[in-house]
Amino acid sequence: MTLQLRVYVPPHPLIKHWLGIARNAATPPALFRSAITELGRWLSYEAVREWLPTQDLTVEGPLEHANVTLVDPEVPMAVVPILRAGLGLLEGAQTVLPSASIYHLGLVRNEETLQPECYLNKLPEKLHPETRVLITDPMLATGGSIMAAMVELVNRGINPELTRIVSVVAAPPALQKLNAAYPGLIVYTATIDEIVNEKGFIVPGLGDAGDRIFGT
Ligand SMILES: O=P(O)(O)OC[C@H]1O[C@H](OP(=O)(O)OP(=O)(O)O)[C@H](O)[C@@H]1O
Ligand SMILES: O=c1cc[nH]c(=O)[nH]1
Numbered sequence: 001m002t003l004q005l006r007v008y009v010p011p012h013p014l015i016k017h018w019l020g021i022a023r024n025a026a027t028p029p030a031l032f033r034s035a036i037t038e039l040g041r042w043l044s045y046e047a048v049r050e051w052l053p054t055q056d057l058t059v060e061g062p063l064e065h066a067n068v069t070l071v072d073p074e075v076p077m078a079v080v081p082i083l084r085a086g087l088g089l090l091e092g093a094q095t096v097l098p099s100a101s102i103y104h105l106g107l108v109r110n111e112e113t114l115q116p117e118c119y120l121n122k123l124p125e126k127l128h129p130e131t132r133v134l135i136t137d138p139m140l141a142t143g144g145s146i147m148a149a150m151v152e153l154v155n156r157g158i159n160p161e162l163t164r165i166v167s168v169v170a171a172p173p174a175l176q177k178l179n180a181a182y183p184g185l186i187v188y189t190a191t192i193d194e195i196v197n198e199k200g201f202i203v204p205g206l207g208d209a210g211d212r213i214f215g216t
């Protein structure tokens, strides 16, 4: 079987609603930030389905013992927000994965070359290959930033097949690069927009997500 990148656009009314709020240029930064937080929550909720490791055990209930299924605390879980804009999705992701380790990765695109430059890397030297990794970045445009993040993670031992990307707007150039390099990956996104313009912006997209989240 040949693996292919899977891209899920969950048909959830709350995801559609908060994307609609974020699409509106008149949405002020405080509300834009809330919209991205909510998208982080609901897209992460969808992304951890069939991904969060569980264990079956028995607990003593108030009346009788009961067979239960709990999230396995032994399997390491990590969220990697791509700064700055990925921080907007982090709060929502953390409500779904409260015990995951958070490893910040700061990348900024050079406005002329569109190449990502790394200014902060809090990833550990090695990650256990069983680690479930959730990367958050609302915009997958040319794909330079997400590919740079994947290289850093794979170099540290993660398995792309145990990795999920949570984004808000994904564009074909980024998805094609991910598919060519990491066909076992799965992306959860609120929408796929077809166009990346000559300045590297997704159209219609959200504009500069980082600037809109932080009011800069
Ligand atoms: O797919 P690409 O073409 O690499 O573009 C996507 C990147 O651009 C944005 O970050 P930006 O560089 O604007 O930094 P910011 O989050 O600090 O605003 C966005 O959050 C992605 O990380
Ligand atoms: O449209 C885009 C593309 C990259 N980064 C953004 O914030 N917006």
Ligand SMILES: [Mg+2]
Pocket: 085, 208, 209, 210, 211
């Ligand atoms: Mg930006």
